[in-house]
Amino acid sequence: MIRAWSAADVRAAEEPLLAARVPLMERASFTLATQVVRDLRARRTSVRGARVALLVGAGNNGGDALHAGAVLARRGAAVTAVLTSGRSHAGGLAALVRAGGRVVDLCASPQQPASVVQAVVQAVVQDVAASDVVLDGLVGIGARGPLRDLPADVVSGLSALSGTPEGDDRPLRAQGAWVVAVDIPSGTGVDDGFVGGPVLPADRTVTFGAAKPGLLLPPAAGLVGELTVVDIGLRLDVEPAVRRLEAADVARAWPVPGGADHKYTRGVVGVVAGTTTYPGAALLTTTAAVRAGAGMVRYRGSDDVGRAVVGARPEVVTAPGRVQSWVVGPGVPGGPDVDENGNDDGQRERGRGGLAAAAGRLGGLAGGPVPAVVDAGGLDLLEETSPPWFVLTPHAGELTTLLRSRGVDVRRADVEAEPLRWARRAHELTGATVLLKGGVTVVVGPGVAYAQADGPGWLATAGAGDVLAGVLGAMLAARSDDVVASPALAAEVAAAAVLVHGRAAHRANPGGPVAALDVAHAVPAEVAALVNSA
Numbered sequence: 293m294i295r296a297w298s299a300a301d302v303r304a305a306e307e308p309l310l311a312a313r314v315p316l317m318e319r320a321s322f323t324l325a326t327q328v329v330r331d332l333r334a335r336r337t338s339v340r341g342a343r344v345a346l347l348v349g350a351g352n353n354g355g356d357a358l359h360a361g362a363v364l365a366r367r368g369a370a371v372t373a374v375l376t377s378g379r380s381h382a383g384g385l386a387a388l389v390r391a392g393g394r395v396v397d398l399c400a401s402p403q404q405p406a407s408v409v410q411a412v413v414q415a416v417v418q419d420v421a422a423s424d425v426v427l428d429g430l431v432g433i434g435a436r437g438p439l440r441d442l443p444a445d446v447v448s449g450l451s452a453l454s455g456t457p458e459g460d461d462r463p464l465r466a467q468g469a470w471v472v473a474v475d476i477p478s479g480t481g482v483d484d485g486f487v488g489g490p491v492l493p494a495d496r497t498v499t500f501g502a503a504k505p506g507l508l509l510p511p512a513a514g515l516v517g518e519l520t521v522v523d524i525g526l527r528l529d530v531e532p533a534v535r536r537l538e539a540a541d542v543a544r545a546w547p548v549p550g551g552a553d554h555k556y557t558r559g560v561v562g563v564v565a566g567t568t569t570y571p572g573a574a575l576l577t578t579t580a581a582v583r584a585g586a587g588m589v590r591y592r593g594s595d596d597v598g599r600a601v602v603g604a605r606p607e608v609v610t611a612p613g614r615v616q617s618w619v620v621g622p623g624v625p626g627g628p629d630v631d632e633n634g635n636d637d638g639q640r641e642r643g644r645g646g647l648a649a650a651a652g653r654l655g656g657l658a659g660g661p662v663p664a665v666v667d668a669g670g671l672d673l674l675e676e677t678s679p680p681w682f683v684l685t686p687h688a689g690e691l692t693t694l695l696r697s698r699g700v701d702v703r704r705a706d707v708e709a710e711p712l713r714w715a716r717r718a719h720e721l722t723g724a725t726v727l728l729k730g731g732v733t734v735v736v737g738p739g740v741a742y743a744q745a746d747g748p749g750w751l752a753t754a755g756a757g758d759v760l761a762g763v764l765g766a767m768l769a770a771r772s773d774d775v776v777a778s779p780a781l782a783a784e785v786a787a788a789a790v791l792v793h794g795r796a797a798h799r800a801n802p803g804g805p806v807a808a809l810d811v812a813h814a815v816p817a818e819v820a821a822l823v824n825s826a
């Protein structure tokens with residue numbers, strides 16, 4: 293698992309070590325330089341003679357870049373530091389100069405007219421882009437807001453040169469330079485991943501002490517490249533702000549059935565999905581639940597769609613009965629989509645029934661509370677508040693509608709700019725666990741947040757969300773009682789389902805397009821690979 297802590301927590305953890313005069317910057321910068329050497333070799337470039345540009349800001353982040361530059365210069369690299377502030381880290385600068393590094397100080401003549409400074413910036417930017425490696429040490433965890441002043445000018449100049457719009461996730465690599473961000477890509481929000489101005493997209497980010505939330509969260513996560521976390525000896529005893537599950541975490545937690553298990557202990561998934569108008573969602577959701585290893589899948593819908601489902605997946609039953617998790621909503625019409633006759637094949641009524649049972653409001657024969665996945669049209673069927681074992685699975689548009697229906701003045705663009713913030717708001721307003729789908733999927737439950745980046749862009753295809761709902765339904769059914777008993781567990785299971793779903797998409801057709809049903813069919817082999825590697 294990758295755990296990320298806020299800038300404040302990282303600083304608090306640094307304090308006792310700095311007080312004890314532990315040379316944190318030396319540790320950080322030496323490891324940074326070592327990583328750059330590895331990257332150069334991997335790119336078949338010799339360190340001796342390699343051109344290295346350092347973008348240096350006013351603080352210790354620039355100090356890290358300068359010290360790393362000194363190490364590289366001592367190994368024969370041709371290192372040039374571009375100083376963007378009148379207050380560069382003195383020790384780092386002295387070390388670089390001693391090691392034979394060159395310095396270009398953009399602030400050397402502060403009285404120059406702006407047009408002259410801009411011309412100098414343009415010339416410098418050309419040189420930087422022609423380097424083998426660029427170290428972005430403009431700002432780190434001391435950053436406040438989007439880049440400004442000369443750091444912003446330099447990054448905008450580089451973005452313009454590489455022909456990519458600011459904030460685009462295609463790195464300078466087009467120019468041949470390998471960009472390594474020092475601690476964070478400068479200009480990205482350390483704690484929230486917000487991107488409000490120019491950022492130089494990195495090929496690699498070398499971060500110190502621990503990952504920071506912004507490195508895992510969209511939209512900044514798309515600018516991080518490969519993430520390398522360097523241990524500099526910090527002790528972080530507080531809960532992380534954001535987590536990311538890795539394959540080994542999911543493999544360890546997967547409920548592999550044993551000799552004493554039977555279909556009911558493995559979990560029955562009740563699915564209310566699809567209508568005569570949208571039968572595909574019913575097929576995709578039930579197929580995914582079957583393929584993810586549900587003990588049994590009960591489909592609830594019209595006779596016509598039920599026949600189609602059983603025709604495609606003979607394992608599915610259509611009779612009512614007890615379930616260990618509900619999946620409500622894929623392909624079920626929501627608010628404005630319900631046609632003028634209100635025709636939904638009765639799915640919204642069935643969905644409300646499923647959610648009432650899942651909340652434990654029916655009791656009796658319906659049994660106690662069980663987890664629920666609430667997707668698409670199902671989101672319209674929610675009561676004002678829900679228990680944390682309900683996992684809502686909106687995409688950004690649906691989350692916007694959900695929030696607006698609860699009086700929050702928010703637009704889709706706001707949700708896309710700050711997904712964690714708005715997913716958390718939805719969790720606070722509804723009480724439910726919220727899984728906000730996207731290229732990076734964010735999951736928020738009581739006291740926990742996950743950011744998963746597992747699937748290829750090809751996964752953005754119709755029906756992929758229905759498959760996720762089915763996979764998650766099967767996973768929640770397998771741990772039904774535990775999920776109801778421990779409020780934060782639904783979020784962990786949801787994050788695990790996102791991982792399986794994303795990896796299944798890679799497996800379905802590595803590097804190429806996938807259809808939603810292909811993803812569902814790739815799930816069993818992906819689960820086998822995961823549990824066999826555990």
Ligand SMILES: NC(=O)C1=CN([C@@H]2O[C@H](COP(=O)(O)OP(=O)(O)OC[C@H]3O[C@@H](n4cnc5c(N)ncnc54)[C@H](OP(=O)(O)O)[C@@H]3O)[C@@H](O)[C@H]2O)[C@@H](O)CC1
Pocket residue numbers: 306310316317318320321349350351352353354356430431432433434435436437438439440441443474475476500524
């Ligand atoms: N503590 C340690 O021992 C260790 C720390 N380590 C390293 O230190 C880094 C933190 O260093 P830090 O605290 O000096 O802050 P840092 O990120 O360099 O930036 C602050 C400077 O940037 C400026 N600035 C701010 N916002 C800006 C903006 N939007 N646009 C432009 N400029 C902006 C701001 O200027 P001001 O606002 O004051 O004018 C200020 O001068 C950390 O990320 C890690 O790399 C490692 O070596 C491990 C050991």
Ligand SMILES: Nc1ncnc2c1ncn2[C@@H]1O[C@H](COP(=O)(O)OP(=O)(O)O)[C@@H](O)[C@H]1O
Pocket residue numbers: 687729730731732733747748749750751752753754755756757758759760
């Ligand atoms: N750029 C992307 N990269 C990777 N996965 C993505 C990307 N965009 C969307 N996804 C994933 O694709 C799925 C799309 O689901 P959804 O929007 O509900 O589509 P549908 O309703 O048609 O099933 C989600 O799992 C989402 O996380």
Ligand SMILES: [K+]
Pocket residue numbers: 353428429430431432473474475476477478
């Ligand atoms: K940086």
